[in-house]
Amino acid sequence: METTAQALAFDRKNLSDQTLLELYESLIVPRRIEEKMLILLRQGKISKWFSGWGQEAISIGVVNALQADEFILPMHRNLGIFTGRNMPLDRLFAQFQGKLSGFTKGRDRSFHFGSIEHHVVGMISHLGPQLAIADGIALADKLSQEKKVTVVFSGDGASSEGDFHEGLNVAAVWKLPVIFVVEHNGYGLSTPSEEQFAFKNFTDKGPGYGMETLRIQGNNVLEVYTAIKTLAEDIRQNPRPILVEAITFRMRGHEEASGTKYVPKQLMEDWSRLDPVENYERYLEEIGILDEKAKERINKKVKKAINDGLDVAFAEEAISPNLETELTDVYAPFAQEVISASENSPMSEKRLVDAISDGLRQSMEKYPNLILMGQDIGEYGGVFKITDGFKAQFGADRVRNTPLCESAIIGAGLGLSIKGYKAMVEMQFADFVSVGFNQIVNNLAKIHYRWGQQADVVIRMPTGAGMAAGPFHSQSNEAWFFHTPGLKIVYPSNPYDAKGLLNAAIEDPNPYLYFEHKGMYRSISSEIPDAYYTVEIGKAALAREGNQVSIITYGMGVHWALKAVEELGISADILDLRTLLPWDKEAIKATVKKTGKVIFLQEDCLNGGIGAEICAWISEHCFEYLDAPVMREGSLDTPVPFAPNLEKQFLPVERFTKKLKLLSEF
Template sequence: MPLKGEKSPYQQQDLEKLNLDRFFRKIVCLSMNFDRKNLDDNTLLKLYKHLLKPRMIEEKMLILLRQGKIGKWFSGIGQEAIAVGTTLAMHPDEYILPMHRNLGVFTSRGIPLSRLMAQWQGKESGFTKGRDRSFHFGTKEFKIVGMISHLGPQLAVADGIALADLLNNRQKATLVFTGEGATSEGDFHEALNVAAVWDLPVIFIIENNGYGLSTPTSEQYRCKQLVDRAIGYGMEGRRIDGNNVLEVYHTIHELAEDIRKNPRPVLIECTTFRMRGHEEASGTKYVPQELFTEWEKKDPLKNYEGFLIKEGILTESVQTDLRAEYKQEIDSEIEKAFAMAEPEADTLLEVADMYQAHDPGEILPIDPTKTTEKRYLDAISDGLRQGMQKFSELVIMGQDITEYGGAFKITQGFVEEFGKGRVRNTPICESAIVGAALGLSINGQKAVMEMQFADFVSCGFNQIINNLAKTHYRWGEKADVVIRMPTGAGSGAGPFHSQSNEAWFTKTPGLKVVYPAFASDAKGLMLAAIEDPNPVMYFEHKYLYRAMSEPVYDDYYTIEIGKARCVQKGEQFSIITYGLGVHWAMDYLNTHPELSADLIDLRSLLPWDQDAVKATVKKTGRVLILHEDTLTGGIGGEISAWIAEHCFEYLDAPVIRCASLDTAIPMNRALEDNFLAKARLDGDIKRLLEY
């Protein structure tokens, strides 16, 4: 980046033409100016060693790829100065969130090559036990959190990690990578906006290497330079030569030192070039050959070698000795990794590792005689408050939840009791806040996020399905996050505020899904969800907020996730349901005293209580599964199939599903009543009993 007052070498007329060839030619024509500033010779040589090692590892990987000994490789050759310079500028106990072309981050953090190779080869001793590829892993030991294939989500995770440091008055910075292509994703905008609004000490690194796979920058964005986007977020932005390891190191070192004391985010655009394909199989035919020729002149390793030789710090003999040492180490470490055991498939272990181990035993109230009549809404609020009181590390986030108290006033008074640090209003950006919740968990916090309406969860779907749900299975890290989901119809709110979308999540291993029907269960399951270190989707029916009340224990208590409740007992048939469906069933049975039915409230949908279901099927032989969700794809289909497979001999009639129409939810009250499963309950029960 030019000094203040100097003319930029990147001529505006070239940028305005958005011509990739001319733009990059302008960059490579610049001479690389190495400014050592106050660095001593040992530090300069250390930087060289850290540049050389990933280059030699990558060269070896390309040989192994041609030999068919590895199956895929994402090369960072030509971009090493960014990974190495940034990593060495950060403190070893500060988190870095790299991408798949940042081998220098991992080697500079001191991870043995044998462990990395075991990961790349899918070995049992790899960081993911063979469950995920290349750099898609994290390690708290080395304070690294890897990416997922969707590229953008790790940016918000960095926000959460930095927020945890901020809340605990730890003077730390967090550094996260993205590519120029991923700056087009909504996750980029959301993460930078949240970091700016909350003054989070995050350094966002854009590696602008010219291409997103084969798509040039001229087809990816229209701003003159990506660093200009910092202006829109009200944050500082710098554009630096990503091939100059000293410029990278000095920039990050100075910024990190400053933002540890004066927390705020910074956006850094590092100009560089990808000297290999997106991955080796994709090739480079789409890149003009002359660009490779000219960018070779800016090779970060060769240029830095030349500088050190000129300074008298590096000699030919030192170079030779270092290369021989690294070659021996690389060959030895790779052979060690090749000799490591392959994973042996163990179904029980695979299933168990989807979740962090947790004792689900119930916590009983200290004094069960002390109860207070509470509405469903108040019970949820009570559970949240007692969770905040017990866990000082718990943070609640959501739109309008502070002074306003949330759309339904569940968090009213919380900010006065717990402060704005732990009760946080968020911008309207569901994806970023889910990601931040995961980052909080990684860095030692607990998080509860409120979706203002369950319908809006679609905006955070990727973070939930691919980040929260899979994190523990992939690299053994918990995702201690509860997502509150105000759900359901009954108030004429129409297609975007009334959906029952629990089935989006009940088929996703790694999540837990609860759905209380009563105030007492609402509190107990809320506290159980907060206690649980796994991600829990907590569905709460909006219609029940003020329509349902009962005595609720005043003390702290939990209800075990995965255990159903028998609401009433009968002999003729069984109704298996949850949420508002429980109250529909109770009302129906109360108006038909001639009927005798088991009424099972599942309470939890993932896991759901198979023992309770089997017991009621065996008892009555006739089953109706009732839910507010649509018929097709609802969890009723799964439970029905399970009964047919495991309880067929006990059935005296087909399992009947009573569900809502396979349409969107209409607003008009008459249309909504016709949509809901309740409209078909009488006919379906008669059909079941007449069989």
């Protein structure tokens, strides 16, 4: 990377003396904190530091250019965003030290947090997903007709991630009021720009997305401030995304331990002459706005605030773990009140597909802030026609066809949630969720535990085999998510539960995965209430009662189990879990205690499935009630095959029937 100029040319335009001095003080704060943190790091009083030394002008220019209630999504080197939003320094320092009064209560480090009060949404270590969240926040502003702009940061290294492409593409297609600021600082950890991408400037990328671009000198606080302020004023009136490339340089290591030995010495010297603080300070002195007395006064004030904040943070005792608090904070608080349809409510025969559509439509009517997003869900009605007619009824703003980018759409759902909306995201097939996996397990699932932000997002997952659709349209992947704290998972086996569980999931402000078996869409039907109702989350139900054995299952497994007990003439409890996370331990214990013989049936592959966990729990907690080994059956540990005969062998139906007979005779 080359330096772009030999000197910084400041142009105050029509800015007042007061604004120039306010920018100076704002710029000084992160630099003085940086200086202090490097001392504390050497003293062993903090454990790690990601330095933004030399890049402060970007954060300070941006944060001062925006309105206080406009969201900013910063990265590692944007300390100035947090200080510029006037976050209390004692809480900020407590955050760095893992103290209880920090923004994440000691659960995450450095800038991995957000604060709705300050309109800041912090990063996760995976970097790229931030851009999609910004899209969702901007979408909410656009839907609410708020004339606001959202700014999201990316480093030049993070731009190599697919989330960068998805975030820009969605914003461009939907004309979202987002400013994407790429801090082009030359290195991704130790990897130079030329080993990250083949183009020279990010402004070359904008036209490919149909997006305007602007390149600015990131070390010039006045250029950053005036550019962002001008763009923001324009975008508020004419919503659209703009890509801003801020040319700068990282003067210290990726984090302090990694150093900068890999950086050519001459390059470091050239950029040191473009220091944003020193150059701006010199400029203010030259034009007579800043003198030694004023400089001393400002620095004294800033240093006192820093030292006072550190004193408070250091005085705070180390966290004393509270088990109940840790477990409770995984989910946003929500006490479900089950809504029952009245006894005289009209009933209609509905297939599973109709029940899902019915529930979704009634939830759209109940919640005007519910937004549906997915591929082909608009006029086409989705590949399974769940949303057929929805666009005509609710409009294109609320029933949104999306580009083919699952990660960005899930992230946008989270962004909508941050602004108080509800989001339903339809995976065209559950298999495709793999390309949105990170957003689910690292953003949706963890965000409330980390900093108290709810993720009011339901992801619908058309799942399951039996239609000869092969390995990429037939997988049962619920176990991928069963291991992730912070998610809730439901899986109905009948139309009544399908409608009630979907409504309940949408009511709850926590993130849900809603699995719906494609093979049951039009093959299973029953009479259900026409009115809106919900089913209790976390509560299993007996699909059949008996006393010889207990079959614990869910989804299509319920119907396989019903058929097997009929064929074998066995008296069995068939316990339909309905909710996979959290699962109903009391109901499981009750049926085990009743029959003493248990088999778990799942369509998913056997190894590492949900049945393995539940069977292990039964062995540990219900051993005294058992009269036989705990058994389980599932599909083969292979990908789902295409040919019908191979798929039949893959599925557990025949193996389950044989094992059930064996268990009943034990």
